[in-house]
Amino acid sequence: MSDPTKIKKVEVDKDLCIGSASCVAGAPDIFDLGDDGKAYVKKGADLSDVAKIMDAARSCPVNAIKVYDQDGKLVS
Numbered sequence: 098m099s100d101p102t103k104i105k106k107v108e109v110d111k112d113l114c115i116g117s118a119s120c121v122a123g124a125p126d127i128f129d130l131g132d133d134g135k136a137y138v139k140k141g142a143d144l145s146d147v148a149k150i151m152d153a154a155r156s157c158p159v160n161a162i163k164v165y166d167q168d169g170k171l172v173s
């Protein structure tokens with residue numbers, strides 16, 4: 098699937114997340130690990146770097162990162 102032009106929203110499905118932190122390593126300004134050992138999207142995270150976010154989403158071993166494009170369509 099090709100990258101969208103813009104990203105509207107990014108979410109982490111905490112039920113799926115296993116805390117591997119690949120997303121945090123790839124995009125530390127967007128993702129962090131919470132006290133529960135699960136990733137979350139940082140408040141006010143800059144979602145303009147589409148390639149970085151898509152790479153981070155693709156790096157997730159359990160596909161827990163949900164990325165929505167400018168039209169609200171799930172793209173990863």
Ligand code: SF4
Binds near residue numbers: 115118156158159
């Ligand atoms: S890469 Fe996926 S499983 Fe690992 S911490 Fe991030 S969301 Fe969780």
